[in-house]
Amino acid sequence: MQRYKKDLDYSYALGTELTLEALKKRPSDVLNVYVHSKQNDNKIYQEIDYLAKTNNIEIIKSDKAFNIVNAKENCYIMASIKKFSNPIEANKNHVVLVNPSNMGNLGSIIRTMLGFGIYDLAIITPAVDLYDPKVIRATMRAFFLLRFNFYNSFEDYLKENPGRNIYPFMLDGKEKLQNVKKQELYSLVFGNEATGLDSSFQQYNSVYIEQLDTIDSFNLNNAVSIACYEFTKDKLKL
Amino acid sequence: MQRYKKDLDYSYALGTELTLEALKKRPSDVLNVYVHSKQNDNKIYQEIDYLAKTNNIEIIKSDKAFNIVNAKENCYIMASIKKFSNPIEANKNHVVLVNPSNMGNLGSIIRTMLGFGIYDLAIITPAVDLYDPKVIRATMRAFFLLRFNFYNSFEDYLKENPGRNIYPFMLDGKEKLQNVKKQELYSLVFGNEATGLDSSFQQYNSVYIEQLDTIDSFNLNNAVSIACYEFTKDKLKL
Numbered sequence: 001m002q003r004y005k006k007d008l009d010y011s012y013a014l015g016t017e018l019t020l021e022a023l024k025k026r027p028s029d030v031l032n033v034y035v036h037s038k039q040n041d042n043k044i045y046q047e048i049d050y051l052a053k054t055n056n057i058e059i060i061k062s063d064k065a066f067n068i069v070n071a072k073e074n075c076y077i078m079a080s081i082k083k084f085s086n087p088i089e090a091n092k093n094h095v096v097l098v099n100p101s102n103m104g105n106l107g108s109i110i111r112t113m114l115g116f117g118i119y120d121l122a123i124i125t126p127a128v129d130l131y132d133p134k135v136i137r138a139t140m141r142a143f144f145l146l147r148f149n150f151y152n153s154f155e156d157y158l159k160e161n162p163g164r165n166i167y168p169f170m171l172d173g174k175e176k177l178q179n180v181k182k183q184e185l186y187s188l189v190f191g192n193e194a195t196g197l198d199s200s201f202q203q204y205n206s207v208y209i210e211q212l213d214t215i216d217s218f219n220l221n222n223a224v225s226i227a228c229y230e231f232t233k234d235k236l237k238l
Numbered sequence: 239m240q241r242y243k244k245d246l247d248y249s250y251a252l253g254t255e256l257t258l259e260a261l262k263k264r265p266s267d268v269l270n271v272y273v274h275s276k277q278n279d280n281k282i283y284q285e286i287d288y289l290a291k292t293n294n295i296e297i298i299k300s301d302k303a304f305n306i307v308n309a310k311e312n313c314y315i316m317a318s319i320k321k322f323s324n325p326i327e328a329n330k331n332h333v334v335l336v337n338p339s340n341m342g343n344l345g346s347i348i349r350t351m352l353g354f355g356i357y358d359l360a361i362i363t364p365a366v367d368l369y370d371p372k373v374i375r376a377t378m379r380a381f382f383l384l385r386f387n388f389y390n391s392f393e394d395y396l397k398e399n400p401g402r403n404i405y406p407f408m409l410d411g412k413e414k415l416q417n418v419k420k421q422e423l424y425s426l427v428f429g430n431e432a433t434g435l436d437s438s439f440q441q442y443n444s445v446y447i448e449q450l451d452t453i454d455s456f457n458l459n460n461a462v463s464i465a466c467y468e469f470t471k472d473k474l475k476l
Contacts, residue, residue, distance in 0.1 A: 112453075219463075234416065
């Protein structure tokens with residue numbers, strides 16, 4: 001094993017909760033489970049131990065492994081996981097992020113969109129590394145339910161996902177979020193943290209979140225959250 | 239000058255934008271402006287230079303200062319600023335954060351609430367340090383407009399701010415956010431990132447943001463954003 005790098009074909013789920021979730025949701029993608037000598041023989045550990053053995057996954061007792069991945073102080077269990085793919089579905093609503101650059105933002109966006117029942121994320125590259133352990137950690141357990149694709153351009157995304165209602169979020173969008181007619185199947189599209197979306201996106205149903213000029217714009221993560229809330233409100237299938 | 243610590247009576251505004259904003263909004267609280275040798279003599283620098291001189295603030299040319307505060311690579315201008323106070327107003331709507339523990343979250347919450355025209359933040363301690371340069375930076379320029387108070391308990395907050403409509407956000411809140419009757423003057427109350435609010439807050443108009451069980455809860459920052467959006471929607475005084 002080695003420290004995480006973008007070109008590795010595996011990543012790490014750090015911590016008890018994430019490891020358990022990986023074993024439950026994607027057992028065939030879990031390579032190894034690592035356990036630190038400080039881990040207690042508690043109930044959640046026993047569940048992890050049981051699931052690993054059931055799936056023929058080796059449990060490696062090693063303190064050094066946690067140093068290698070630079071795990072946080074209280075992280076005593078982790079799993080190495082294959083960089084699996086789980087493609088988006090054309091007949092579902094999507095979030096599309098154009099060149100997202102912040103790992104914490106990306107993880108938190110994934111957590112929130114899954115909370116609102118939007119499981120499908122299209123990422124237009126270049127973008128921050130979705131598989132980075134920091135992103136996975138920030139999604140909490142949502143990562144293992146996410147469907148995701150990468151595209152080189154928004155045009156490539158449209159080609160593979162035709163006939164959708166495209167709602168780009170722009171500071172100079174045409175319609176206010178609460179007033180916009182929300183038609184399925186939709187794609188909620190957001191630009192890079194610093195630069196937003198370019199004006200070519202005005203050809204679609206561009207949307208703005210009304211704000212005062214006390215700030216330049218909302219944080220990307222917050223803008224996506226508000227958008228997902230408003231688009232899914234009263235439609236969640238609980 | 240020295241590296242930032244919680245018990246200093248000043249903090250730092252890191253970067254050109256924040257320094258400019260500090261000089262514009264709170265010139266009497268700016269102690270010094272620091273300029274790195276790599277800073278160009280551009281328009282924004284000239285504005286900072288002009289405002290500093292107008293307000294008799296010393297401009298110190300020092301590369302070492304940027305090492306001391308551990309500034310990011312592209313940060314070539316910064317200001318040391320007094321830890322000013324700017325008390326909340328009783329006749330305005332408030333956000334109340336009970337024991338917030340994450341700096342990035344806090345900064346981003348401030349940015350978003352200001353964007354929605356909620357200028358008043360009550361923080362129930364213990365809490366992350368509002369004056370930490372990382373928090374200030376994450377607020378973007380919103381920090382210098384914020385009104386804020388610290389309280390040792392929610393009871394202390396209520397004592398000083400009586401007769402308000404209290405909306406605690408809880409996973410097991412009584413009313414769904416979109417359905418709740420939103421009455422001014424309101425206090426939107428949120429618990430700590432990990433532990434939320436305790437059940438004693440059920441005595442007020444507790445609110446929940448509907449979500450699927452794909453996640454445990456929304457990120458605090460996102461929950462506050464969604465709440466502020468829904469409470470201020472169509473009421474912003476632009």
